[in-house]
Amino acid sequence: MADNRSNLICAVDSAGREASSGRERQTNNRPKFYRLIEKAVRKSSGFELLNGRALFPAHPMTLPIPRTLLPPLGQRGFQQYPEMPVFLVDAKIIKDFAEYSGYWLISDRTKKVLERVDPSAFAFLKCRVQLRDGTDGPRRWLCDVIRTLDALDEEHSKVTIGTSDLGTKTYYIPMSENVFFREERVSPHHIFRLMHTGSYIVCDEEMKRACKAANLTGIEFDDLTGRRRK
Secondary structure, eight states, X not given: OHHXXXXXXXXXXXXXXXXXXXXHHHHHTSOOEXXXXXXXXSSOXXXXXXXXXXXXXXXXTTSOOOOSOOOOTTSSSOOOXXXXXXXXXXXXXXXXXXXXXXXXXXXXXXXXXXXXXXXXXXXXXXXXXXXXXSOBOOOEEEEEEOOEEOOBOTTTSOOEXXXXXXXXXXXXXXXXXXXXXXXXXXXXXXXXXXXXXXXXXXXXHHHHXXXXXXXXXXXXXXXXXXXXXX
């Protein structure tokens, strides 16, 4: 009887290890995804919007004048502005990619890469850059990722699910944990904004390779699916 019980325990333990191994293989064989972010630098890479008063419509006296560019209410993209945004920037810190107020501020060549890989994922707004000596800098574009996908694999990802003040679903995703996505919802897209998050933008290997091949500066790719589990 003891031998039978011992054999049963071993069989259950072996089945558990095989199931765990199977789940591990399933996640390891998935395509890689990356969070696309601005590369951290020691020196400030901020941009100062020079013509905010001209861009923003008049507000009633009871409302504060907005100090930055915002998407239309309830959607992504850009509002209609009476003139082109103008940014003041130090010539020494101009790069191909920077984050600004929930948008990206990008170069012509970055725009070409993004449009070539996944043209329907973005909205663009042309901008002018002024250097601190008063001369014009290289042309820039504000870029917004307008595609939003409800694609997180909640079962296999390390994520905390909560509720916002408005009663909507929210995700909190720790930076040190693996995150996985439902491939049937992502394919055939190469970049998207993750639903139930603020500014969590995810791209695939093809988008990463294209940006790396173009030697774009200021951009970084945080590997979401290749982290070592603790």
